[in-house]
Amino acid sequence: xxxxxxxxxxxxxxxxxxxxxxxxxxxxxxxxxxxxxxxxxxxxxxxxxxxxxxxxxxxxxxxxxxxxxxxxxxxxxxxxxxxxxxxxxxxxxxxxxxxxxxxxxxxxxxxxxxxxxxxxxxxxxxxxxxxxxxxxxxxxxxxxxxxxxxxxxxxxxxxxxxxxxxxxxxxxxxxxxxxxxxxxxxxxxxxxxxxxxxxxxxxxxxxxxxxxxxxxxxxxxxxxxxxxxxxxxxxxxxxxxxxxxxxxxxxxxxxxxxxxxxxxxxxxxxxxxxxxxxxxxxxxxxxxxxxxxxx
Amino acid sequence: xxxxxxxxxxxxxxxxxxxxxxxxxxxxxxxxxxxxxxxxxxxxxxxxxxxxxxxxxxxxxxxxxxxxxxxxxxxxxxxxxxxxxxxxxxxxxxxxxxxxxxxxxxxxxxxxxxxxxxxxxxxxxxxxxxxxxxxxxxxxxxxxxxxxxxxxxxxxxxxxxxxxxxxxxxxxxxxxxxxxxxxxxxxxxxxxxxxxxxxxxxxxxxxxxxxxxxxxxxxxxxxxxxxxxxxxxxxxxxxxxxxxxxxxxxxxxxxxxxxxxxxxxxxxxxxxxxxxxxxxxxxxxxxxxxxxxxxxxxxxxxxxxxxxxxxxxxxxxxxxxxxxxxxxxxxxxxxxxxxxxxxxxxxxxxxxxxxxxxxxxxxxxxxxxxxxxxxxxxxxxxxxxxxxxxxxxxxxxxxxxxxxxxxxxxxxxxxxxxxxxxxxxxxxxxxxxxxxxxxxxxxxxxxxxx
Numbered sequence: 001x002x003x004x005x006x007x008x009x010x011x012x013x014x015x016x017x018x019x020x021x022x023x024x025x026x027x028x029x030x031x032x033x034x035x036x037x038x039x040x041x042x043x044x045x046x047x048x049x050x051x052x053x054x055x056x057x058x059x060x061x062x063x064x065x066x067x068x069x070x071x072x073x074x075x076x077x078x079x080x081x082x083x084x085x086x087x088x089x090x091x092x093x094x095x096x097x098x099x100x101x102x103x104x105x106x107x108x109x110x111x112x113x114x115x116x117x118x119x120x121x122x123x124x125x126x127x128x129x130x131x132x133x134x135x136x137x138x139x140x141x142x143x144x145x146x147x148x149x150x151x152x153x154x155x156x157x158x159x160x161x162x163x164x165x166x167x168x169x170x171x172x173x174x175x176x177x178x179x180x181x182x183x184x185x186x187x188x189x190x191x192x193x194x195x196x197x198x199x200x201x202x203x204x205x206x207x208x209x210x211x212x213x214x215x216x217x218x219x220x221x222x223x224x225x226x227x228x229x230x231x232x233x234x235x236x237x238x239x240x241x242x243x244x245x246x247x248x249x250x251x252x253x254x255x256x257x258x259x260x261x262x263x264x265x266x267x268x269x270x271x272x273x274x275x276x277x278x279x280x281x282x283x284x285x286x287x288x289x290x291x292x293x294x295x
Numbered sequence: 296x297x298x299x300x301x302x303x304x305x306x307x308x309x310x311x312x313x314x315x316x317x318x319x320x321x322x323x324x325x326x327x328x329x330x331x332x333x334x335x336x337x338x339x340x341x342x343x344x345x346x347x348x349x350x351x352x353x354x355x356x357x358x359x360x361x362x363x364x365x366x367x368x369x370x371x372x373x374x375x376x377x378x379x380x381x382x383x384x385x386x387x388x389x390x391x392x393x394x395x396x397x398x399x400x401x402x403x404x405x406x407x408x409x410x411x412x413x414x415x416x417x418x419x420x421x422x423x424x425x426x427x428x429x430x431x432x433x434x435x436x437x438x439x440x441x442x443x444x445x446x447x448x449x450x451x452x453x454x455x456x457x458x459x460x461x462x463x464x465x466x467x468x469x470x471x472x473x474x475x476x477x478x479x480x481x482x483x484x485x486x487x488x489x490x491x492x493x494x495x496x497x498x499x500x501x502x503x504x505x506x507x508x509x510x511x512x513x514x515x516x517x518x519x520x521x522x523x524x525x526x527x528x529x530x531x532x533x534x535x536x537x538x539x540x541x542x543x544x545x546x547x548x549x550x551x552x553x554x555x556x557x558x559x560x561x562x563x564x565x566x567x568x569x570x571x572x573x574x575x576x577x578x579x580x581x582x583x584x585x586x587x588x589x590x591x592x593x594x595x596x597x598x599x600x601x602x603x604x605x606x607x608x609x610x611x612x613x614x615x616x617x618x619x620x621x622x623x624x625x626x627x628x629x630x631x632x633x634x635x636x637x638x639x640x641x642x643x644x645x646x647x648x649x650x651x652x653x654x655x656x657x658x659x660x661x662x663x664x665x666x667x668x669x670x671x672x673x674x675x676x677x678x679x680x681x682x683x684x685x686x687x688x689x690x691x692x693x694x695x696x697x698x699x700x701x702x703x704x705x706x707x708x709x710x711x712x713x714x715x716x717x718x719x720x721x722x723x724x725x726x727x728x729x730x731x732x733x734x735x736x737x738x739x740x741x742x743x744x745x
Binding site for chain 2: 003006009
């Protein structure tokens, strides 16, 4: 062991005598790093950007917004958005709802909690909806329900499969019964689309809960989920407090639901585009098949 | 000039950089792993910061910890040394984003030269002769066809390889497909990039490299060459400058081509272009090292130019104060790498506590080392424990001086490589200067395994 003060410091003046003039002190820009909520390691934002917003150290899937997701899934320049101008109003005069909507719009840069439209996945034309986590936690009000129902109706009319990415805290409480009604309305849209023999694939992302889980999220022909996503009707804390029992480890996580047969598969984000495109190929109209697009 | 520099390295090179800073009046920050608490660089620096546990991935390669250390101590620049993060473009880019100067070239250049395939095509475009070979090939059938065209023996090289890793030798056409697939698999596992290319394997070649210094004002000087043909498993053991087999004309040509290439790619700071040279004195580009080299001291000895100090000055934006015409190669220098390895046991690395250390002295003898008496070498890092460098008027005198210095070097407590270095220095082919990269394998024999 050598002591810290072993060596004397030479009294040499700075070579050239002048310091470099610098613009500010060295600093780590806040957007440069993030801490992974799962493994607690520091990760560089650029590493996340290059890795589908998946932690390179532990595989944790960071929450991403709807535009980022569209960018990852849809072929470049192939997406056309539908009904982008629809926005909620405070029909029930719920206190402070307008302020909440304004804040959500400012925070998310979106008008509502879902983006719908038509796009291509590796060349397969599909109708898509992607829920927006940063807009009031993707809660379902009348506009979200309406946009999704309109998308299913459009897809039915144009014989298109539907791919939906869900993320939601459930029905939007500020819209009360009108929000709960969206469960029935969207389910109707899904049913007609299904009756036309068309494919609907849902990808459940963290968290998918409440009225969304109880309606269109769980009504898909193929239900996929992202790893470790919370998928629930009532959340684990509510259940624990109601039944006064400890819930098993991993309860309501995607892996748990897969084990119990509630979902069909868990797909890492980096494999989603290829998986979806393969599923679309398998379910596409065979050459010389039914011209109505039935499978 | 910078007032404070963080040294993102360990061992003798950290000491080398700290010494340069002390002479220049620059404050130093050392970073260290938990296994290096007792290291010399920790004591010699003005400040030192622990950046993680022993494994390099958690400490010396831990970019966020190193950047945090730099920001917390107010270091204006980071010197990466060699190895570790020195050729990591991401690190260089992040330094820039944090407002810290990276003492080395820009991250774009590091990236370009780190991709061996891109480096080959860039250098070829800049007028540097390259070894006959291919671009990246993925399809085995196509690769086989191209391999047959190039002829055997040939090398399958990983695009992201380096330091002698990710290279496979193929002797004949029949063995090609198998070796090609193995090389791809190995590269995928080792570097996360299965891209490989083919290159003619030149037998009986010398490894010659040109040292460059390029400032931010388009001044480029070449500081002569180093011959590094004494290698074992692609790791250099002994280097000398100048090379005994270059004529002044070839030296001039190689330096001119290297300078032109550096200008063409917009290179900045110290860099080395490595060449292979066959018996007919044809030389081919091998790779460019975008950092300080282990063997830089021999160039310092024969040119009188302190490369580390110039790296710092260049990064601070200062222009070179000398031109190519001011560079004069004087005398001869040899460097011997002292590794904590046992040549009797196939160069098995070992570690232990240094019970006695005697460092050779006398004029023009330099020993760059991390050792001190009582130091315990940790088992986690590179086995090189020192570099013995000597300088004299002629090659013959330098060999004599090196032999004397090696005999005077005493490191008790570990096995090391000084005896095999003495054997190399006494070998008639080495004395004649008539040695090639296969010297260790084919010429030196294996008397130590008896």
